[in-house]
Amino acid sequence: MRGLPPVLITAIVLVAGFAACAMQFPNIASTRVVGNLLTDNAFLGIVATGMTFVIISGGIDLSVGSVIGFTTVFVALAIERWGVPPLVAFVAILVLSAAFGAAMGAVIHVFDLPPFIVTLAGMFLARGASFLLSTESVPITAPVYSTVSDFALRMPGGGRLTAIAIIMLVIVIGGALLLHLTRFGANVYALGGSRATASLMGVAVGKMTVKIYMLSSLLAGIAGIVFSFYTSAGYSLSAVGVELDTIAAVVIGGTLLTGGQGSVIGTFLGVLIQGMIQTYINFDGTLSSWWTKIATGVLLFAFIALQQGLVALARRPAAKNAGAAI
Amino acid sequence: MQNSLDPAAPLLEVRGISKSFGAVHALREVDFTLRAGEIHALLGENGAGKSTLIKVVTGVFPRDTGIVRIGGEEIAPRSAKAALAAGIATVYQEVNLLPNLSVAQNLFLDRQPMRFGIVREGEMRRRAKALLADFGLDIDVATPLGNYSVAIQHVTAIARAVDLSARVLILDEPTASLDRHEVEILFRIMRQLAKRGIGIVFVSHFLDQVYEISDRITVLRNGGLVGERETASLPRLELIRMMLGRELAGTTSPRASAGEHQAREVCASFENFGKAGYVAPFNLELRHGEVVGLAGLLGSGRTETARLVFGAERADCGQARVEGAPVRLHSPRDGVRHGFGYCPEERKTEGIVAELSVRENIVLALQAKRGLHRPLSRREQDEIARRYVKMLDIRPADPERPVGLLSGGNQQKVLLARWLATAPRLLVLDEPTRGIDVGAHAEIIRLIRELCDDGLALLVISSELDEIVTYSDRVVVLRDRAHIEELEGEAIDVGSILAAIAADSVAVALEAHT
Ligand SMILES: Nc1ncnc2c1ncn2[C@@H]1O[C@H](COP(=O)(O)OP(=O)(O)OP(=O)(O)O)[C@@H](O)[C@H]1O
Ligand SMILES: [Mg+2]
Numbered sequence: 001m002r003g004l005p006p007v008l009i010t011a012i013v014l015v016a017g018f019a020a021c022a023m024q025f026p027n028i029a030s031t032r033v034v035g036n037l038l039t040d041n042a043f044l045g046i047v048a049t050g051m052t053f054v055i056i057s058g059g060i061d062l063s064v065g066s067v068i069g070f071t072t073v074f075v076a077l078a079i080e081r082w083g084v085p086p087l088v089a090f091v092a093i094l095v096l097s098a099a100f101g102a103a104m105g106a107v108i109h110v111f112d113l114p115p116f117i118v119t120l121a122g123m124f125l126a127r128g129a130s131f132l133l134s135t136e137s138v139p140i141t142a143p144v145y146s147t148v149s150d151f152a153l154r155m156p157g158g159g160r161l162t163a164i165a166i167i168m169l170v171i172v173i174g175g176a177l178l179l180h181l182t183r184f185g186a187n188v189y190a191l192g193g194s195r196a197t198a199s200l201m202g203v204a205v206g207k208m209t210v211k212i213y214m215l216s217s218l219l220a221g222i223a224g225i226v227f228s229f230y231t232s233a234g235y236s237l238s239a240v241g242v243e244l245d246t247i248a249a250v251v252i253g254g255t256l257l258t259g260g261q262g263s264v265i266g267t268f269l270g271v272l273i274q275g276m277i278q279t280y281i282n283f284d285g286t287l288s289s290w291w292t293k294i295a296t297g298v299l300l301f302a303f304i305a306l307q308q309g310l311v312a313l314a315r316r317p318a319a320k321n322a323g324a325a326i
Numbered sequence: 327m328q329n330s331l332d333p334a335a336p337l338l339e340v341r342g343i344s345k346s347f348g349a350v351h352a353l354r355e356v357d358f359t360l361r362a363g364e365i366h367a368l369l370g371e372n373g374a375g376k377s378t379l380i381k382v383v384t385g386v387f388p389r390d391t392g393i394v395r396i397g398g399e400e401i402a403p404r405s406a407k408a409a410l411a412a413g414i415a416t417v418y419q420e421v422n423l424l425p426n427l428s429v430a431q432n433l434f435l436d437r438q439p440m441r442f443g444i445v446r447e448g449e450m451r452r453r454a455k456a457l458l459a460d461f462g463l464d465i466d467v468a469t470p471l472g473n474y475s476v477a478i479q480h481v482t483a484i485a486r487a488v489d490l491s492a493r494v495l496i497l498d499e500p501t502a503s504l505d506r507h508e509v510e511i512l513f514r515i516m517r518q519l520a521k522r523g524i525g526i527v528f529v530s531h532f533l534d535q536v537y538e539i540s541d542r543i544t545v546l547r548n549g550g551l552v553g554e555r556e557t558a559s560l561p562r563l564e565l566i567r568m569m570l571g572r573e574l575a576g577t578t579s580p581r582a583s584a585g586e587h588q589a590r591e592v593c594a595s596f597e598n599f600g601k602a603g604y605v606a607p608f609n610l611e612l613r614h615g616e617v618v619g620l621a622g623l624l625g626s627g628r629t630e631t632a633r634l635v636f637g638a639e640r641a642d643c644g645q646a647r648v649e650g651a652p653v654r655l656h657s658p659r660d661g662v663r664h665g666f667g668y669c670p671e672e673r674k675t676e677g678i679v680a681e682l683s684v685r686e687n688i689v690l691a692l693q694a695k696r697g698l699h700r701p702l703s704r705r706e707q708d709e710i711a712r713r714y715v716k717m718l719d720i721r722p723a724d725p726e727r728p729v730g731l732l733s734g735g736n737q738q739k740v741l742l743a744r745w746l747a748t749a750p751r752l753l754v755l756d757e758p759t760r761g762i763d764v765g766a767h768a769e770i771i772r773l774i775r776e777l778c779d780d781g782l783a784l785l786v787i788s789s790e791l792d793e794i795v796t797y798s799d800r801v802v803v804l805r806d807r808a809h810i811e812e813l814e815g816e817a818i819d820v821g822s823i824l825a826a827i828a829a830d831s832v833a834v835a836l837e838a839h840t
């Protein structure tokens with residue numbers, strides 16, 4: 001349905017890319033590699049799901065990387081230094097990050113400010129706050145962490161589907177259902193079409209804005225917890241620049257940066273494409289890991305050009321229909 | 327919903343509403359009364375305050391003073407959503423719904439049929455189809471709304487508001503982009519709703535429609551209330567006087583006789599010009615000092631012809647000539663280079679740059695034509711802007727005001743001024759009088775004649791046959807994307823245009839039978 005053609009293209013790029021990688025390194029086509037890819041990119045998949053909602057609604061959230069960083073530091077300190085039980089620490093940070101997102105959404109709506117500016121401020125704020133808490137890396141040694149890290153579902157072929165990969169998959173599926181099947185999801189698209197019109201049509205634009213940024217920050221908080229599981233540490237410099245990887249994944253997944261169109265599944269494919277490139281570079285062994293960024297950049301460029309092309313194409317038959325339709 | 331008490335008791339009462347935007351008093355102490363089961367026309371010139379009154383009543387703009395009661399109960403909605411909850415459904419003048427959502431989602435946005443928190447897509451589409459069927463539309467409701475014509479988008483907006491089954495239905499210029507047939511359907515539905523006791527507010531510049539559908543008329547002028555009358559007992563001239571505050575000057579001017587325009591020089595000609603699947607090849611000659619009208623039903627190929635002539639769409643056969651010399655016409659830039667101007671139908675959405683001032687909008691096309699290395703001086707710009715503001719009576723007469731803050735009709739005048747300022751040799755106007763009030767309407771028709779006297783060639787599309795007859799020297803009648811007849815001189819009247827359209831359809835119908 002909505003946004004399907006770009007998603008199809010993303011899927012084709014992923015499959016073709018994967019086939020090409022597998023041709024050169026047959027080992028890539030194994031559940032082990034795929035399992036690792038999902039684990040390595042779990043946190044990215046989670047934030048990107050939230051970012052998809054924000055971008056479809058016509059906004060942007062630059063604060064997510066900092067929220068992840070803050071979360072890891074907060075969780076590490078709470079568990080290791082303040083003696084808070086891990087579960088309580090998790091609940092606290094999720095409440096905190098949701099409130100942070102809600103506050104950004106409220107500022108965007110009430111003062112009618114561009115989301116770019118407000119979330120940029122949020123980005124500095126959250127990063128600064130994590131430096132205030134601690135400037136060094138705090139290792140987490142709580143038993144929950146080793147239990148969760150050890151947990152994994154065995155896949156045929158010896159691959160491991162880890163707990164954090166499962167969390168990511170659940171969130172992606174949940175996000176897709178929320179976006180495509182609920183009233184909330186339809187309103188997200190409506191906002192991306194035109195805020196003014198949506199408001200005249202009776203959509204509670206203010207509430208929606210608050211909820212969308214709240215969702216994004218909440219998912220960034222969850223991604224932060226997942227990241228702390230992944231690294232078993234909290235560090236104020238973690239996830240620097242992740243907001244840009246996230247936006248790239250969303251755009252490669254076929255979501256229009258101008259809003260109004262896109263899908264969570266596309267974003268998930270976008271995350272997988274980035275993971276695939278990283279995996280290829282790891283296998284090759286001689287390439288610098290910065291090639292990931294270059295390849296992502298090239299892909300991003302290609303996708304934006306492609307979308308412009310599609311948009312132009314979509315306009316033409318519309319002009320023809322204009323008279324004939326009646 | 328039935329108002330069981332006194333049928334004449336007011337359903338919606340507006341008392342003493344004022345609203346200023348900075349120094350502009352858009353509304354001053356306006357009263358308005360809507361009774362259950364009546365269709366009430368809200369009339370006034372462009373910028374009189376009609377849309378503002380609607381927006382204040384429905385909480386889109388906060389009001390400065392005044393009260394609003396519905397069913398005797400005071401309400402103070404602060405958003406369209408709150409107004410809806412209080413029982414007022416509205417189609418705003420500028421609403422074209424959301425082009426990126428499907429037709430069904432547009433119809434049911436924020437009120438989709440749900441089960442367990444999930445939108446029932448199938449049920450929603452079924453209901454959407456049924457709802458549009460009432461309006462005579464049979465379209466794929468899963469397709470994005472933006473893929474359909476403006477008319478269909480407008481019908482969808484109206485269908486949505488009607489289906490909200492509120493106690494009050496407000497329609498701000500709902501018929502501006504509809505053809506006769508669709509207007510009839512809309513009126514039938516409005517009458518049904520009124521019979522059920524719903525009060526309907528109807529804004530329009532088409533006085534024929536007002537007399538056809540409304541029970542009562544309220545007139546605004548310059549943000550103030552002029553009066554409320556019963557339609558049946560209000561003569562048309564009296565109504566116009568109420569709206570303008572003066573008499574309307576006569577508009578008819580003698581048409582040139584047939585012999586006269588043979589003598590005129592040909593400005594541009596199109597031979598066997600056409601595009602497969604768009605418009606069948608046609609021959610058209612446009613002469614200096616002559617108005618050619620394009621008549622036909624919506625979708626008959628009028629706009630398509632205009633776009634080919636301007637170069638907005640590339641013809642795949644035929645030859646265009648300007649002043650006798652063959653020219654290439656592949657893009658709008660080619661058109662502009664040859665001195666063509668084109669004022670499109672969807673100017674509200676396409677042409678206006680809302681943030682720029684009236685002056686900047688007016689000089690835009692002229693500046694583009696001159697090229698960026700020859701900027702117009704500020705003095706020249708001011709001079710041009712002042713001239714057109716005066717000529718077209720753009721209100722408020724402040725060239726520095728952002729166009730987005732003007733009323734809908736005044737925005738259209740600004741766009742017309744933009745093309746006039748380029749002093750084109752051929753000007754194509756697509757529905758130049760849509761959404762423009764009676765006073766300005768007469769002005770524009772007078773202007774069209776004047777421009778012709780200065781040697782301009784004009785190609786004008788209009789659905790108002792009376793209007794076409796008034797100013798055209800020749801009328802080309804279209805049907806099914808082909809030019810079927812050309813009327814000239816004395817042969818031009820509403821009857822013969824209609825006959826040309828109908829005769830052909832009868833012929834087609836007969837063919838289909840045999
Ligand atoms: N948002 C705004 N800011 C400033 N001025 C405004 C705004 N909206 C409307 N106005 C001014 O208020 C006056 C009334 O405008 P309004 O749109 O109500 O006219 P209207 O009667 O609906 O005219 P039309 O028939 O052209 O649609 C105009 O002078 C207009 O310039
Ligand atoms: Mg208006």
